[in-house]
Amino acid sequence: MxxxxxxxxxxxxxxxxxxxxxxxxxxxxxxxxxxxxxxxxxxxxxxxxxxxxxxxxxxxxxxxxxxxxxxxxxxxxxxxxxxxxxNVLGLLLGGPTLMVWGTPEQKDRYLNPILSAEEIWCQGFSEPEAGSDFAAVKTRAVEQADGSFLVTGQKVWTSGAQYSKWCMLVARTDFDAAKHKGLTYFLMDMDQPEVQVRPLKQITGEAEFNELFIEDARIPAENVIGGVGNGWKVALTTLMNERAGLAFGLQVRLRVMLDELTEIAASSGQIEDPRVADTLGELHLRCEILRLTAYRGLTATMKYGQPGPEGSLTKWMWSETNQMLTQFAADVVGPEALTMGTKWSYELLRARGNTIEGGTTEILKNIVAERVLGLPKAR
Amino acid sequence: MNFDFTEDQQEIRATARDLLASRSTWERVRGHAEAGAQDEALYTELGGLGWPGIAVAEEHGGQGLGMVEFVILLEALGEACAAVPLRGTALAALFVEHAGSPGQQAQWLPGLASGELRGALGTWADGVGELVPDAVGADIVVLLDTDGGASLVPAADASIEPVASIDPTRRYARVSVAEGGGVELLTSDTSEALRRAEVGVAAGLVGVSQRALDMTVAFVKERKQFGVPIGSFQAVGHKAAQMLFDTEGARSATLFGAWAADADTDQLPLGAAMAKAAASAGGRTTTAAAIQLHGGIGFTWEADLHWLYKRAQLDAVFLGGPATHRARISALSAERVVAATR
Known part of the structure; x- marks a missing residue:
């Protein structure tokens, strides 16, 4: 050790x-x-x-x-x-997915422009009626005589869509197959009038995400990733990367904010209040446990090819701790924390999304119960 | 960066857990607890294997291994809820080794390391330690003052009256100095020994949490209501997931504390406070959740969960409860932040 x-x-x-x-x-x-x-x-x-x-x-x-x-x-x-x-989605999700599932031609064509930010990528997975139940996607991709696909449907929570050249799109290609089996993973060109991007205003007042309205958008056959009907597996590769990549940066962001809050509590004398000190102690504890648990997961992944039971916990830990921290700032920082335009007010509002995006905490608990603890499938 | 046990440590862990799984069954724990007795045969066997002296230096008759190995054994003992006074002996040895004079070390360490002598560690105020674990039958009791000083009280000089705590898997006593008895002060700073002891106690709590989780998972897979295993209900599964969350978080903190004791003692004060805060809180929540998820059966004497719950209650407050240690984490963190901004 x-x-x-x-x-x-x-x-x-x-x-x-x-x-x-x-x-x-x-x-x-x-x-x-x-x-x-x-x-x-x-x-x-x-x-x-x-x-x-x-x-x-x-x-x-x-x-x-x-x-x-x-x-x-x-x-x-x-x-x-x-x-x-x-191009964080291209770097963390798109590129690594292509490296696993892409053809040599696809890797040649797409990887370098991801790195250089020449072509930005976005992620078209969630739909209004397919959130946590991701396999329920309804967007339809119908194969044409020339082998290309015509796509119609709606996607949501697509960040950076207005700046993107390529969308990692999961759509249904087989309408009779079982839920998970009829999906295909595409790269869709966003530069076509058949794809409309509408900003989705969120509780912070800004529009970090978008809705996509797709009507008869064309995707050539060579833009299928990992084969027709194999979309569920390819998407899992993307989702695995989503949960692994950012944990370390988020953990440090949390630490930086917490230290700032600690400095405010110390210089204002609030830390003398045992209730304030107790919450600060709990936050520092959680923040450190998050860092340590993330490194335990990393070591396990490097040694055994997959994280141990602790690996499923870091996103859940981080999101709850960030909510606790930003809520506590409302007590310690004072009016500034609840005034529009300040960092603290933004973080307080933005943190509500943390326990939803990238897998809700409820879904994460289901995953822990079923895959880590081996409990029967939840109902 | 390598946050995992070495092969040797994994071997120690597997051997320790296998041994205790066969020697410290619920039947045996229950038998000893109900009789108000310690498992003498098991204690003798573990002494022969060198467990009490695992972290004691070889020159004092120990195995000369580190705190990581020490917490591996204490976690295994907690997991088995073993009715042996081994922790008391090992914790007393920590204080003699890290805060005692060469004379005190020579006098006590070889016997403690081999288990031939028994030790206990407790806190006292106004000359009385009200609830000292493992003190019944101890040859030497280390008693901590509230101001950081520590005294060695040999059994011959002590008055040791058994007290029935709610946890009969350990024998507790009220300890004071007998009339005409003497007390020896430990000569050096005790803070590092105390930090190590906190990590050790935390490790036992992690073991208790792990056992509570494992028993619960096994139970909710089998127990059927409404025609299905109750583990298929999200209300049950999510609570079990929270048990894993609390157990693994406490484990991360405890391993960090143990590693800091071995490799980076500057981080030991924070590591020990984190370990004790997380494992104490986790020990309470996981054992309570285990009883809840077992339903009515969990509330019965024969379900054996109460041994874990009771042990967690006593260990959670021993050497400071979660709030005490959160206050220390807060103070240490504020110190670091203020120093950095100066």
């Missing part, structure tokens, strides 16, 4: 820290489109420095970093205060 970084890992961290201290995206501009362009420029800078596809294998243009180094990357990026690169 060694909970420190070894010499190679420490060198990786120091080199990265050094790079991040002299390279950054510059000041964040006003306006949603401007901010997106700013993050896109930031990704180009990361790419030029060789830091865009840290966890991608060298043969695909990545850095070939180990899982620990990849964790260090997200920790250090969060610690630097710099944003995630614009």
């Amino acid at each position: 060694d909970l420190t970084f070894d010499a190679t890992e420490a060198q990786f961290r120091d080199e990265l820290r050094d790079w991040l201290s002299t390279n950054g995206p510059g000041p964040e501009p006003e306006g949603e489109d401007e901010q997106y362009a700013w993050r896109r420029d930031w990704q180009r800078k990361l790419h030029d420095g060789g830091w865009a596809g840290v966890h991608w294998p060298v043969e695909y243009g990545g850095r070939g970093a180990t899982m620990v180094e990849s964790a260090i990357f997200y920790e250090e990026l969060a610690r630097s205060g710099h944003p995630l690169p614009a």
Whole structure:
């Protein structure tokens, strides 16, 4: 057992820290489109420095970093205060899915533009009537005489859709097959009038996500990923990556906010109140347990190819802790925390989504009960 | 970065758990607890295997292994709810080794490490330790003052009156210095020994939580109501998932504390407070949930869950309960943050 970084890992961290201290995206501009362009420029800078596809294998243009180094990357990026690169879904979900399921031609065509942020990717999985019950997707893809598909349906919670060139789209191709079996995974070109993007205003007042309205959009045969009817399996690859990738960055973000809150409580004297101290103690405890449990999962994955029972817990831990923290800020920070336009008010509202996005806590508990504890399938 | 046991540690863990699974069955635990007795045969066997001295230096007759190995054994003892005074002996040895004089070490450590002498650790105020675990039959009792000092009280100088706590899987006593008896002070700073002891107690609680979870999972798969196993109900499954959450979180914190004791003592104060806070809270919630998920059966004497619940109750407050340790985490974290912003 060694909970420190070894010499190679420490060198990786120091080199990265050094790079991040002299390279950054510059000041964040006003306006949603401007901010997106700013993050896109930031990704180009990361790419030029060789830091865009840290966890991608060298043969695909990545850095070939180990899982620990990849964790260090997200920790250090969060610690630097710099944003995630614009094409985060392409880097974390799309690319790794293609590496598993893509043909050589598909890898050649799509991977490099993901890294350079030349082509942005979005994720078209959820639908109004297929949220947690993802296999219930209704979007239809009908094969045409020339082998291409015509797609009609509606998708929701599609972040970055207005900036995207490609959508990872899961649609039903076989209407008679059992629920999971009739799905196919496509890459859909967003540059066509048959795909309409409408911003979805969320409780923070901004529109981080969109709805997609698709009517007879055309997808050529060569844009099927992993074969017709195999969409469920391909989508699981994407979802596995969704749950693994970001944990380390999120954990550091939590730590940074918690330290800020601790500083406020200490300098204002509120920490003398045992109730405040108790909640702060609990938050620091949870935050550290999250970090440790994430590393336990990482070690297990590296040694045994899959995380142990602890691996299913980190997203659940993080989301609940972030909600607890941002709620506690309303007590400690004072009016600023409830005033529109401040960081604390934004975080308080945004945190409500954490226990829903990427698998609701209820679904995660079902997964723990069934797959980790081996209980009978839930009803 | 490698947050897992070594092969040797895995071997120790598997051997310890196998041994206790066959030696410390519920039948035996129940028999000893109901008789108000300790399992002498098991204690002798574990002493012969060197368990009490696993972390004691070889020069003092121990195995010379670390806190990680120490918590592996204490977790296994908690999981088995073993009715042996081994923890008391091992914790007393920690204090003699880390805070005692060379004379005290030479006098006590070889006997404690081999299990031939029995030890106990407790807290006292105004000359009385009200509820000292493993004190009945102890040869030496280490008693902690509220201000960080610690005293060694040999049994010959002590008055040890058995007290029936709600946890009869350990024997508790009221300890004071007998008339004319003497007390030796431990000469060095006791804080590091205490931090190690907190991690050790936390490990036992993790074991208790794990057992409560395993028994519950087995039960809800079998028990049928409304024609189906009750484990198929989300209300049941989600509560069991929460038990895993609490158990694994406490395990992460406890392993961190043990690792810090072995490899990075600067982090030991935080690690020990985290371990004790998480394992104490987790021990309470998981054993309570186990009784709840067993339904009426869980409330019966014969279901054996109450041994776990009772042990968790006593261990959760021993060396400070969850709130005490959360306050320490808060203070240590504030110290770190303030130092960094200066």
